[in-house]
Amino acid sequence: MFKKLAVILLLFTQVVCAQKSAVQQLRRQLAKVQDSIVYTNVLNELSMKWHLINADSCFWYAVQARDVANRLNYRKGIADALNNLSIAYALKANIKQAIEYEGKALVYYRQMEDNSNICQVTMNMSVFHSLAGMNETGQQYLYQAMDLGKKLVYDSIYSLVLINYAIRFNDDSTKRDSVQWAIQKAKKIAGNYPGCSRDLYYIHAFEADNLFRKGERAKAVTWINSLATQAQKDGLIYVAIDILRHIENYYKQGYQLDVIPYKEKIYALGKIAGYTDLMLPQVISIYRYYTRVNNAAKMAEYGHELWTLTDRQEVMKDSRHVNYLDYFLKEQELNEWHLSNKIQTEKLARANTQRLARRKLIAFLFGLLMILGGFTFSRYRSYRYLQQQEELLANMNAAISDKNRQLQVQDDFKNKLISVVAHDFREPLQNIIKVSALFRNGDADPALRQKLIKDTESSSRKTLEIFDNILRWIKSQLSGFVYAPAPCNLKDMFSGVIAEIPEGLQVAGDQAMLQFVHRSLLQGAATLGRDVRVVAVQEADRVKVMVISSPTVLTTQQATNLFAYEDAVYSVQGEGEELAMRFIICKDFMDKMGGQIWANVTGEQLQLIYALPSFS
Known part of the structure; x- marks a missing residue:
């Protein structure tokens, strides 16, 4: 021991x-x-x-x-x-x-x-x-x-x-x-x-x-x-x-x-x-030794010590002894409070004596202060009114400037969005024209005709999906939109994908919005890298989901700007504006759901990450 x-x-x-x-x-x-x-x-x-x-x-x-x-x-x-x-x-x-x-x-x-x-x-x-x-x-x-x-x-x-x-x-x-x-x-x-x-x-x-x-x-x-x-x-x-x-x-x-x-x-x-x-183990050992060698004097000496120590051990087992220090400290605190109360009483007595001598002086000073106070108050009101007007004007100018910047950013985004939509319309319409020409001539190869029909169906389905996502995003921007979080099981949502997700891990979010975010992050990871996998971990009261691919074509600076309105298209330059628009919509969806989304580049590894509150 x-x-x-x-x-x-x-x-x-x-x-x-x-x-x-x-x-x-x-x-x-x-x-x-x-x-x-x-x-x-x-x-x-x-x-x-x-x-x-x-x-x-x-x-x-x-x-x-x-x-x-x-x-x-x-x-x-x-x-x-x-x-x-x-x-x-x-x-x-x-x-x-x-x-x-x-x-x-x-x-x-x-x-x-x-x-x-x-x-x-x-x-x-x-x-x-x-x-x-x-x-x-x-x-x-x-x-x-x-x-x-x-x-x-x-x-x-x-x-x-x-x-x-x-x-x-x-x-x-x-x-x-x-x-x-x-x-x-x-x-x-x-x-x-x-x-x-x-x-x-x-x-x-x-x-x-x-x-x-x-x-x-x-x-x-x-x-x-x-x-x-x-x-x-x-x-x-x-x-x-x-x-x-x-x-x-x-x-x-x-x-x-x-x-x-x-x-x-x-x-x-x-x-x-x-x-x-x-020292109890030491005394026991020494006493036993002198008992074996029959040393009476030492046996008496250490026998007495052994009795003293064992008696103290029994006292220590008494529950009242365990609380002795608490009682002692409470008593000391009570004495300190009594002493403090006595000091405060003496201070009050001295203060009452001094108060009688100061009453006349206070009455004179009070009248003077009333006059000075009235004058100061009127001047202060004038000063505060002017200051409030200046602050109001400054706030209005700042608000107008902020709104102008927001409108400019949104206008740029809408122009890019229209460009993407127009670009996505072109492919299915061209395929439809080619199929129509084949049917009109009637002498096309059946295999080529089947391929064009399949390409037309695929591009049309992709365009429809983009329109659905854009429509959902536009609805989320309207003033009447109300976000209602619900439990979303991550393992079910990532079925068919290589994923390291604990069983039963859920986030609070919108199912449709999350599906769009997942598809966009998976598409982005596959476009900007290879070997895509998904990792989800619980962190305190939130859940962090990472879509990882390697190697990546992005730099650290480009990854930092990947979800920004102004820089997203530049970050994926050469990879298509559609992906940039998807990332921007992902950012808006995360803002609506009370989460965060960002990207990191570690070595040659790209990490597309979002965090949402845990549903528990």
Whole structure:
């Protein structure tokens, strides 16, 4: 249990070489601070420093910080205090309360989008859940922290996450390579940050483990002893305890040495720092050893310690103890409210005294202000009236200019539309003339006659389809058009097309409009590229559909203008104005349905994309 809790030490990115010296410096700073926000931050930093030296002091400063932060409604201070309280409760072996406070801190950090602290708290949640027996949940939190850590701009926190990963899986032989990778990566990152000296203690301890596995066991024990001694000198008592645990692990792996002195040293350090609630496994092991060797004095000493710790464990199980801190904080808040009320009462008394002396002056000034106010108000009304007239005139001119631009764009589009319609009429009419001539002469080849009839039917059907689509588009432009979205199943609409669409995925839209959009995008993808396929994905409350083809003949700039009124025809120049008109109508249909449509070129791949609200 104690080994897993080592991750608590990874909460903070700045560790000084001498903790007690840093605490003294912060105390001196606290006495000089005048700003309440800075005062709260110093209290939280003191709580953080103390958790490596004394758990009770860590708790006390966290409580003070939370009181001040609550009065100021300072969310960052509240979150940091909750974080420190979680550590204090974990050091007291109250994992249930630690999870509760860490969960509250995580909510605050997510609201502030503080990614660094989100990563740290998520990492702690993985440890607390594992200690509570929820190993699967703990592992999920750990992997979330790994994903968050590698995306941070300042990756010193990522070093802490990697160390935590190595601690979690150090004894798992199947993950030996990944643990070694994590240690080397953490060591490289820690080398870039002078404040990560504590990280290096853990990294060196892992390197000692590697020596042990290679057979250099005595050298590994010597190195661990040296690291623990130096950590204790630097005031990192918790780090020293955790490093000494490596020797106990060597003993469990078959190395013959007297491990009891190390366990006694761990317990002595834990007792000094107030970590006694975590020492129960150590005391049990030591007591059993002295029972076996029949050492009465040591049995009495550690028997008393064992009784004390187990009695405290029973108290910790009492539900009233779990809520003790909440009761304490509420009492503190009540006292603060009483004090605030007293101060406000005194201020009101002083204000009443001063009000009597100012009444005559106020009466004189009031008359003067009434005169000045009337004059100012009349001038202000005149000024506002002129300003409103100018704004109205400017808005009318701007509206007229906008309408002129819109009319010009629409006029250009209609001219192009008429040109396309005239062009599409030409082919079926020419085919009809050819068929008529063949029938009039009566001596044409039957196969040629059949081909002309088939071509005439195909071109006529295509022209009719274009007219239907244009008619629907024109109706959508009329003022009486009302859009009524309905569920549209994408997989059914793309039947017969190579498509990667989840079952049951639906969008809210107009069936006919969507059919036109789909046909146009498929035709465009086939015209401007090859190997057409369709991909649809759910994104939050909308669905994104991509029609992809490769390679493409378009440039990135041409793809950007593909659905614009002014530039669509230019973008597909050489591929036909009909396709440009189709894309412009697709853009209008998407606007009517509350969606977006655009095009991208990635490498040689063309992506025609639209997004509509999901129907759920």
